[in-house]
Amino acid sequence: MVNIRKIIHKVWDSPTFTTWGSFFVKAVSVSLVLSLVLNRFTSSEVALWFLFSTIFSLQNIIDLGFNPTFSRAIAFARGGANIDEIKDFRQNRESIREGFINISTLSGIIPTMDRIYKYLSIVLLVVMGIIGTISLQRPIDQTGNENLAWIAWGIVLFSSFFNLRGNKYSAYLIGMNFIALVRRWEILFSIGRLITQLSILLFDANILSLIIATHVWTILNVLRNRMLCNKIENGIFKDFETLKFNKLVFNSLWSSAWRSGIGMGLGYGIVQTSGIIYAQFESSKEVASFLLSLKIMETIVQFSQAPFYSKLPLLATLRSRGDIDQQRTVAKRGMTLSYFSFVAACVFFGVFSDPLLLIINSDTEFVSLQFWGLLCLANLFHRYGAMHIQLYSTTNHIIWHIADGISGIIYIMVSLLLFNLIGIYAFVVGMLCGYLGFYSWYSAKHSYNSFKLQFWNFDKNAALSFVILLIFTITTISFT
DSSP states (O other): OHHHHHHHHHHHTOHHHHHHHHHHHHHHHHHHHHHHHHHHSOHHHHHHHHHHHHHHHTHHHHTTTHHHHHHHHHHHHHTTOOGGGTTOOOSOOOOOOTTOOOHHHHHHHHHHHHHHHHHHHHHHHHHHHHHHHHHHHHHHHTTSOHHHHHHHHHHHHHHHHHHHHTHHHHHHHHHTTOHHHHHHHHHHHHHHHHHHHHHHHHHOOOHHHHHHHHHHHHHHHHHHHHHHHTTGGGGHHHHHHTSOOOHHHHHHHHHHHHHHHHHHIIIIIHHHHHHHHHTTTSOHHHHHHHHHHHHHHHHHHHHHHHHHHTTHHHHHHHHHHTOHHHHHHHHHHHHHHHHHHHHHHHHHHHHHHHHHHHHTTOSSOOOOHHHHHHHHHHHHHHHHHHHHHHHHGGGTOOOHHHHHHHHHHHHHHHHHHHHHHHTTHHHHHHHHHHIIIIIHHHHHHHHHHHHTOOHHHHTIIIIIHHHHHHHHHHHHHHTO
C-alpha cells in the first residue's frame, strides 16, 4: 500500500508523466473532435477549421522567441544567477548550493516580460488582422456561409491576442519548474473543453459555435495561469509585475530572443504556412487531407516532446548551477523516451488512420502511406536536431536562426523546384532535405562540442536505432 501511494505521488508530481497526461487528453480531444468535424463538416469547412488552427498557432512567430527565452532566464534565476550572468552560460561556472533563488534577478525579469508582451499582443492584432484576413478570403468564400465564417475569424483573432498577452504567465510557471502543477490543471481544462466541443458538435454543428466553444477555454487557460502565478512563491509575481522595465535584462536577453524568434518563424512557421499557401491553389478536399496530416504530426510531436521538453527548466537550472554531469544524464534519458514515443505514435497512425476515417465516414481522406512515411522520417530528423539545439540553448547562446534559417531556405527551394513535378510530395521532400541536409547535424555539432559528447556514446542506442526502426516499419506497411 505504501509503495502504491509513493508511485501515485511520483506520477502526480512528475513533470514528464503530467505532461504526457496533458498531451494524452489533448490528443484524445483532437481525435474525437476531429472525427466529428470530418464527419459533419464539408471539405471546405474542414479546410477552414484547419486554417483557423494553423493561423492561431502562428502567434508563436509574433512572440519573437521571448517565451522560451524568458523561461530559460527565470530558470537561471532559480539556479541563483545574477542579471549580468544570464546572457551567456557557455563557460561552466562553479557549482552553487541547490535551492537558492535569486529574487533580485526575478524582480528585473518579470516587469520587463510584462511590458514586452503588452506591446507584442498589439503587434499581433495588426499583423494577423491584415495577413490572416487576406489569406482566408478564398477559403471562406468556398464555405457558402461567409458571415458565420468571418465572425469566427474575429473570435480567433481576439483569442490569439489574449493568449499571446498571457504568455508571460506560462513563461514564469515553466521557468520556475511548476510544470506538473500547470499540466494537472491543463488536464482538467482540456476535459472541460472537450465536453463543450462535443456538446456543440452533437447538437449544433456549425463552425462558429465550435470556434466559440474552443476559444472560450483558451481565454480561461490564460486566466487560470494568472491565478497560479499570483499564488506560487508567496505571490512575488504580482508584486514584481508593476515594477519598472529593466533595460539590463532586456539587453541580456534580446539577442537570444530574436534569434529564437527567427528560428521559429523559419522553421515551424514555414511548414505551417505551406498549408495556407497550398489552400490558395488546390481544391478544398486535397487541402483538408494535407492539413489533416500536418495536424496529426503536430499532435505526435507535442506528445513525444514530453519526456525531454518537460526537463528543460531543470536542465537550464542545472547549467546555471554548474552541474554538467547531471545535465547530460537527464538529457539522455529524456531524449531516448522522446524518440520511442515519436516512432510508436507514427506507426500507430500509419496503420490505423485509414480504418478510423472509414469508420467515421469522413469526407476527408488521409494522405498516402508513402507521404506519411516521408513526413514521419523528416520529423524524426527534426526531433533529433531540435532536442540537441534545446540542450545547447541552456548555455543561452542561441543558434536557432542559423539552423532553422538555412534549413528553411533549403525547404522552400526544394519545394518550389519540385512542386510542378511531384505535387504535394514536394513539401515533405523539402522538409527532409532541410532537416537532414543541415538542421539535424548542425544542431547536434554544437551540443556535442559544448557538452563534450560523442555520437556513439550518447545517441547510438537511441537516435540511430529509432531511425532504422521507423524506416523499416513504414516501408513494410507501405508495400504490404
